[in-house]
Amino acid sequence: MINGCAELIDKRYLERAERLGVALLCDGVKKSGLDISNCGCLDAGIMPVDRGMAMVGTALTVETSEGDNFPIHLASYCASSEGYVMVIDGKGYQGKAYCGDLIMAACQAMGFLGMVVDGYTRDRDGNIELGFPVYSRGFMPNGPKKKEEGNVNTDIICGGIKVCPGDLVVGDSDGVCVIPRQHIELVLDMAEEKLAYEAERRRTIEAYREAKKNGTELPQLAPQWVLDMMKDRME
Numbered sequence: 589m590i591n592g593c594a595e596l597i598d599k600r601y602l603e604r605a606e607r608l609g610v611a612l613l614c615d616g617v618k619k620s621g622l623d624i625s626n627c628g629c630l631d632a633g634i635m636p637v638d639r640g641m642a643m644v645g646t647a648l649t650v651e652t653s654e655g656d657n658f659p660i661h662l663a664s665y666c667a668s669s670e671g672y673v674m675v676i677d678g679k680g681y682q683g684k685a686y687c688g689d690l691i692m693a694a695c696q697a698m699g700f701l702g703m704v705v706d707g708y709t710r711d712r713d714g715n716i717e718l719g720f721p722v723y724s725r726g727f728m729p730n731g732p733k734k735k736e737e738g739n740v741n742t743d744i745i746c747g748g749i750k751v752c753p754g755d756l757v758v759g760d761s762d763g764v765c766v767i768p769r770q771h772i773e774l775v776l777d778m779a780e781e782k783l784a785y786e787a788e789r790r791r792t793i794e795a796y797r798e799a800k801k802n803g804t805e806l807p808q809l810a811p812q813w814v815l816d817m818m819k820d821r822m823e
Contacts (some may be wrong), residue, residue: 590662591741594754594769595639595644596671601772605644608779610762612786616779617767628765628775629686630747633725637712637762641721643702645673647755647766649746651739652676655684655707657691657731659738666740670699673757673768677744678707685728690716696720704757704764706746710801723764 605613610629617627645709647670652659655678662676674695678686687703688713695703702721708728709715715722749766751757756767767775789811796809808815 589738589742590666590737591753593648593668593672593741594752595648597754597756597769597772602644603777604776604780605756605758608690608776608783609642609760610758610765612779612782613758613765613767613775615782616775616777617765617771619778619782620771620774622771622774624768624771628749628767630704630723630749630764630766631706634723634747635725635763636759636761637709637722637724638716641702641723642741642760643673643721644756644758644763645671645701647675647757648672648700648755649739649744649751649753650674650676651680651687651742651744653681653738655681655686655732656735656738657686657725657732658734658736659740660687660691661734662699662737663740663756664695664700668699669695672700673702673704673759674700675704675744675751676706676780677746677751678705680724680725681707682728684708684730684732685710686724686732688731689718692720692722693718702757702759703760709810718797721759723759738791750802 614627617624650659651664686707703722709724743752751766754769799806
């Protein structure tokens with residue numbers, strides 16, 4: 589089944605997500621109380637091909653299996669791709685690479701912002717030279733087969749997380765998270781609150797470091813929530 593792409597996520601949301609990154613967005617899910625599996629984090633085995641790769645975009649989904657990359661080709665060339673991240677449910681298949689640097693270069697040229705593969709890729713050096721963000725379970729030199737059309741732009745499971753066309757996909761050196769489209773604004777709000785908290789904590793840590801260095805009175809370093817939990821346990 590091949591469906592059209594979901595509407596691109598509003599640029600304002602994408603810009604906010606870029607300033608936050610994966611860890612803070614996952615914290616935002618937790619803080620929101622939303623029932624999202626693993627706070628939207630894909631399996632820890634799905635990591636960037638090279639440290640420093642980062643992407644923020646709208647999900648275009650692909651479902652395939654057993655190292656068949658024909659569906660990836662269909663998704664690459666039959667859609668208006670500007671602004672999308674291709675998220676591929678490859679069932680974690682280990683025997684073949686789903687894609688290499690040629691199709692990655694083509695996707696980059698088409699306007700994709702990155703690729704997430706629940707499976708394996710190849711041509712690592714070529715991928716790094718492209719500067720195209722790709723996240724996968726690792727590397728397998730054995731090339732893909734081309735047989736079934738699979739599914740494009742249907743709901744999938746990638747790295748243990750449900751991904752729907754149009755969801756927010758964010759990747760950085762820590763891994764990948766997916767935020768359901770209907771919850772993007774709430775999660776961003778909560779993540780930005782956590783960002784403000786972390787900025788205040790860094791100021792406190794720096795003040796402690798300076799006071800210790802100068803031999804002046806030390807400020808309280810433990811966060812309030814730690815003090816509260818310690819107090820509860822002593823009562």
